Amino acid sequence: MSRERVLTDIRSRLAGDTKARHDAAVARIGARRRNTVPERASRAAEARVAQFEEMLARVKGTTARLARLSDVPAAVQQYLGEGARVCVDAEIDALALPWQDTRLTHVPWAPKTGFDCIVSGCVAGAAETGTIAISSGIDAPLSRAFLGESHIVVLPSARLFGGYEDIFDLVRQGDLPRHLTFVSGPSCTGDIEMIMEYGAHGPRALHVLIIDS
Amino acid sequence: MxxxxxxxxxxxxxxxxxxxxxxxxxxxxxxxxxxxxxxxxxxxxxxxxxxxxxxxxxxxxxxxxxxxxxxxxxxxxxxxxxxxxxxxxxxxxxxxxxxxxxxxxxxxxxxxxxxxxxxxxxxxxxxxxxxxxxxxxxxxxxxxxxxxxxxxxxxxxxNKDEVSETFFEHHRKLGYNERLTERADLVGEARHVLRDKFLGAxxxxxxxxxxxxxxxxxxxxxxxxxxxxxxxxxxxxxxxxxxxxxxxxxxxxxxxxxxxxxxxxxxxxxxxxxxxxxxxxxxxxxxxxxxxxxxxxxxxSRMIGTEFQDMLRCIRCSACLNHCPVYLSVGGHAYGSVYNGPMGAVLTPGLSSIGDAGHLPNASTFCGKCEEVCPVRIPLPRMMRAWRNRESEAKLNPVGMRWGLRGWQWLATHPRLYRLATRLGIGVLRRIARGDSSYLSHMPLAAGNWTRDRDFPTPSPTSFVAQWEDKL
Known part of the structure; x- marks a missing residue:
C-alpha cells in the first residue's frame, strides 16, 4: 500500500524511534507556541485603525470610518453610486440596517451572477498588513465574496486585532470554518510583464467600512 | 518527472x-x-x-x-x-x-x-x-x-504582444474577435472566459x-x-x-x-x-x-538524512531565481525541468537523478546570492557543490573536465610550481594585451571560450603573493 511505503521510506531515513518522534510532534503541536510576532502586529488598540488603513491603502484597498452601523447603507451608496446591484450577506442583513433610505438594488444570495458588489461582514481584521478575515459557513458562501466586481466589508473596530495569531485564537474557540480567507487588497495579477493589474478573478476593488462604536 | x-x-x-x-x-x-x-x-x-x-x-x-x-x-x-x-x-x-x-x-x-x-x-x-x-x-x-x-x-x-496573439488565436472560437493591446483588457478577457469555467467545473x-x-x-x-x-x-x-x-x-x-x-x-x-x-x-x-x-x-524521502535534506525546507518563493545571475541570463526553460534556478539545480537531480540533471548544479557562479536571500536559509551553493562531487565520483561529467580539475588540483597543491605557472600566465596575457588595455577581448587556446562572450581583465604585472612578499 502506498501509505505504508511512503511512511516506511521516510522512517528508514530518520533517526530515533517512531514513538519518540510521535511524542515530540504531539507535544510541539499541543504547545501552540507563538513564534516571533513582529512589533507592528502588537500595537495598542488606539493605533490599530490608522495602521490598518495605511497598510490596506498600500495594496490599493480603501477604507471609510463610520460612527455607527446604521451609517453602512449610506456609505455603500456613496461608494457605489445610486442603482448599484448589491448582494448583502446574512450577517449584515440580520442587522436590519436602513437600506430603504438608499437607492440600491438588492439581489439575493442565491445567484452567482447578476450583482455588482458584495457587502459582507468578516471574522476579524489584522492591522499588521491591512488584512481582513472572511469565512464560509451557514448563510455565508465564501465563493460569493469572489464573484462580485467589488467587495465591501463591514469591520467593527473592536474586531480589529494586531496580528494573524489573534485571528487564529478567535477561530479556534469554536469549530474551525471550512474555509477561512485572509483578504489583503483587491484581486490582482502581475503575470503579464510584471505589472500589477487589478480584478484578475476576484473583486476589482476592496472597500472596508470601519465602525467605531 | x-x-x-x-x-x-x-x-x-x-x-x-x-x-x-x-x-x-x-x-x-x-x-x-x-x-x-x-x-x-x-x-x-x-x-x-x-x-x-x-x-x-x-x-x-x-x-x-x-x-x-x-x-x-x-x-x-x-x-x-x-x-x-x-x-x-x-x-x-x-x-x-x-x-x-x-x-x-x-x-x-x-x-x-x-x-x-x-x-x-x-x-x-x-x-x-x-x-x-x-x-x-x-x-x-x-x-x-x-x-x-x-x-x-x-x-x-x-511579453504582452505574445499574450495578445495567444488570446486572439484561442479566444476567437469563443466569440472574442478583437485583438487586444492593453494589459488590463487582456486580464479582463481572461477573467471573462475563465469565470464560466469556474462555475461549470x-x-x-x-x-x-x-x-x-x-x-x-x-x-x-x-x-x-x-x-x-x-x-x-x-x-x-x-x-x-x-x-x-x-x-x-x-x-x-x-x-x-x-x-x-x-x-x-x-x-x-x-x-x-x-x-x-x-x-x-x-x-x-x-x-x-x-x-x-x-x-x-x-x-x-530519498533526500532525508542526506546532504540534500535541507532542500526539503524550500517554500517555493522564487527568491533564489530572482537573484540568480545564471537564471536571469538563460530563463527557466533552458533548465529542462519544472524546477529551475538555484533551487531547481539542487531539487531536480534529487527527484530525478544526477545523470539526467548534471548540468544544472554546474550552472552556478557560486556568487552565494541564492543562499543570502533564501527565507529558510537553504545552503544552495553547498548542495550544488555536493552534486558536482557526486557527478564527478560517478564519472558522469566529461573526461576533459575531470582531468582538467585533477591537473588543477595537482598544481594548486604544489605552491612553487603554481607560482611559476602564474608568472608565465601573467607574462603571456600581458604580452597579448601589449599594455594598451585593461581588458582582453581575445585569449589563446581553450581560454578563447571565455572571451567569446565577455572580456577578461588584464592581470597586473606581479601576482598577489609576490606583492605581499614585497610588502613584508
Whole structure:
C-alpha cells in the first residue's frame, strides 16, 4: 500500500524511534507556541485603525470610518453610486440596517451572477498588513465574496486585532470554518510583464467600512 | 518527472541571444529583487523570522512521519480523505480515480508546482477530462502548450504582444474577435472566459503552500483569487502536494506567511491566504462535499538524512531565481525541468537523478546570492557543490573536465610550481594585451571560450603573493 511505503521510506531515513518522534510532534503541536510576532502586529488598540488603513491603502484597498452601523447603507451608496446591484450577506442583513433610505438594488444570495458588489461582514481584521478575515459557513458562501466586481466589508473596530495569531485564537474557540480567507487588497495579477493589474478573478476593488462604536 | 536537462548548454546558448527573453528577465530581476529588499528593510524581525522558519522546517523533517500522521488524522476527522503516493504515477492514478468517481468532465486548477512535476494535466486530458489552468500565467502557457519558466510568474518569458496573439488565436472560437493591446483588457478577457469555467467545473484541483498538522488545514496563497473559486465552487476538491509541506500549528504557518510574500515579490502578504479545513459542513452555503489530499513523495524521502535534506525546507518563493545571475541570463526553460534556478539545480537531480540533471548544479557562479536571500536559509551553493562531487565520483561529467580539475588540483597543491605557472600566465596575457588595455577581448587556446562572450581583465604585472612578499 502506498501509505505504508511512503511512511516506511521516510522512517528508514530518520533517526530515533517512531514513538519518540510521535511524542515530540504531539507535544510541539499541543504547545501552540507563538513564534516571533513582529512589533507592528502588537500595537495598542488606539493605533490599530490608522495602521490598518495605511497598510490596506498600500495594496490599493480603501477604507471609510463610520460612527455607527446604521451609517453602512449610506456609505455603500456613496461608494457605489445610486442603482448599484448589491448582494448583502446574512450577517449584515440580520442587522436590519436602513437600506430603504438608499437607492440600491438588492439581489439575493442565491445567484452567482447578476450583482455588482458584495457587502459582507468578516471574522476579524489584522492591522499588521491591512488584512481582513472572511469565512464560509451557514448563510455565508465564501465563493460569493469572489464573484462580485467589488467587495465591501463591514469591520467593527473592536474586531480589529494586531496580528494573524489573534485571528487564529478567535477561530479556534469554536469549530474551525471550512474555509477561512485572509483578504489583503483587491484581486490582482502581475503575470503579464510584471505589472500589477487589478480584478484578475476576484473583486476589482476592496472597500472596508470601519465602525467605531 | 519529465527532466530534459541534457540540452542545458545548447538551450542556454540560444537563450542568451534571445532579446525578448533578455527584456523579460531584466524586468523580473530588477523588479522583484528591489521589492524584496524594500520589504526586508521594512520589517526589523525579518531575519529572526528566517531563523525560526529554518528551525521549524528542521523539526518537521526530523519528525516527518509523525507530523504527516497527525495531519492525516485531522483531515480524516473533518471528513476528508488522505491519499499517499510514492511515485508520480501513483499520484496521477489516485487523482484520476477521484475524478472518475465524481463523474468529472471539467476540472479547474489553481497553480501547483507538484501537479507540473507529476504531469497531471496531460494525464487527465489523455483520459478525456478537460483540465483548465486558472492562474493567469498558467492559463497563458497552457494555451501555448508550454511549461512554466518561473515558480510564481510562469509566463514571465512572454511579453504582452505574445499574450495578445495567444488570446486572439484561442479566444476567437469563443466569440472574442478583437485583438487586444492593453494589459488590463487582456486580464479582463481572461477573467471573462475563465469565470464560466469556474462555475461549470466538476472538480477543483489545487496545490498547497502549507499543511497544518494541528487541524488538517491546507493553506493556499494567491493574488488572483482563483484558488478560492477553484476550491469552493465544485463539488469535489483535490489538494495535490509534497510530503514536505507540513508545519505543526497555525502559529508556525504565520511565520511562513510573513516570509513568503516578502521573499517572493516584496509583498507584505499575498492578496489572499486561504485556510481550508475539510469538506463543507452540515448546512454550509457552499463548499465541496468531497475533500481529498494527495501527499506526493516522488523522491523526496530519498533526500532525508542526506546532504540534500535541507532542500526539503524550500517554500517555493522564487527568491533564489530572482537573484540568480545564471537564471536571469538563460530563463527557466533552458533548465529542462519544472524546477529551475538555484533551487531547481539542487531539487531536480534529487527527484530525478544526477545523470539526467548534471548540468544544472554546474550552472552556478557560486556568487552565494541564492543562499543570502533564501527565507529558510537553504545552503544552495553547498548542495550544488555536493552534486558536482557526486557527478564527478560517478564519472558522469566529461573526461576533459575531470582531468582538467585533477591537473588543477595537482598544481594548486604544489605552491612553487603554481607560482611559476602564474608568472608565465601573467607574462603571456600581458604580452597579448601589449599594455594598451585593461581588458582582453581575445585569449589563446581553450581560454578563447571565455572571451567569446565577455572580456577578461588584464592581470597586473606581479601576482598577489609576490606583492605581499614585497610588502613584508
Amino acid at each position: 519529465d527532466v530534459d536537462s541534457r540540452k542545458f548548454i545548447e538551450l542556454s546558448a540560444t537563450a542568451v541571444r534571445n532579446e525578448s527573453l533578455k527584456t523579460s528577465m531584466g524586468l523580473l530581476g530588477a523588479g522583484l529583487s528591489m521589492r524584496r529588499a524594500q520589504a526586508k528593510a521594512g520589517l526589523a524581525e525579518f531575519d529572526a523570522l528566517r531563523d525560526e522558519a529554518r528551525d521549524i522546517k528542521n523539526d518537521v523533517l526530523a519528525n516527518l512521519d509523525a507530523y504527516l500522521e497527525a495531519f492525516e488524522a485531522q483531515v480524516t476527522r473533518q471528513g476528508g480523505v488522505v491519499h499517499w503516493a510514492s511515485t508520480d504515477e501513483e499520484a496521477r492514478d489516485a487523482i484520476l480515480a477521484i475524478c472518475r468517481d465524481a463523474d468529472a468532465r471539467t476540472v479547474t486548477k489553481s497553480k501547483s508546482m507538484v501537479t507540473e512535476e507529476i504531469e497531471l494535466v496531460p494525464h487527465l486530458e489523455a483520459h478525456g477530462i478537460t483540465a483548465v489552468e486558472t492562474d493567469l500565467g498558467e492559463y497563458i502557457i497552457q494555451l501555448r502548450r508550454e511549461r512554466p519558466s518561473h515558480i510564481i510568474a510562469p509566463a514571465i518569458h512572454l 466538476d472538480v477543483g484541483i489545487s496545490g498547497a503552500n502549507f499543511l497544518i498538522a494541528e487541524s488538517g488545514t491546507v493553506v493556499l496563497v494567491t493574488n488572483e483569487g482563483n484558488a478560492e473559486l477553484t476550491t469552493s465552487l465544485p463539488k469535489t476538491h483535490i489538494v495535490v502536494t509534497g510530503i514536505e509541506k507540513v508545519v505543526p500549528t497555525f502559529e508556525d504557518a504565520a511565520t511562513f506567511i510573513r516570509l513568503l510574500g516578502r521573499s517572493a515579490a516584496g509583498m507584505e502578504i499575498s492578496q489572499y491566504t486561504s485556510f481550508i479545513t475539510g469538506p463543507a459542513r452540515e448546512g454550509d452555503a457552499d463548499g465541496p462535499r468531497n475533500f481529498h489530499v494527495v501527499l506526493v513523495d516522488n523522491g523526496r
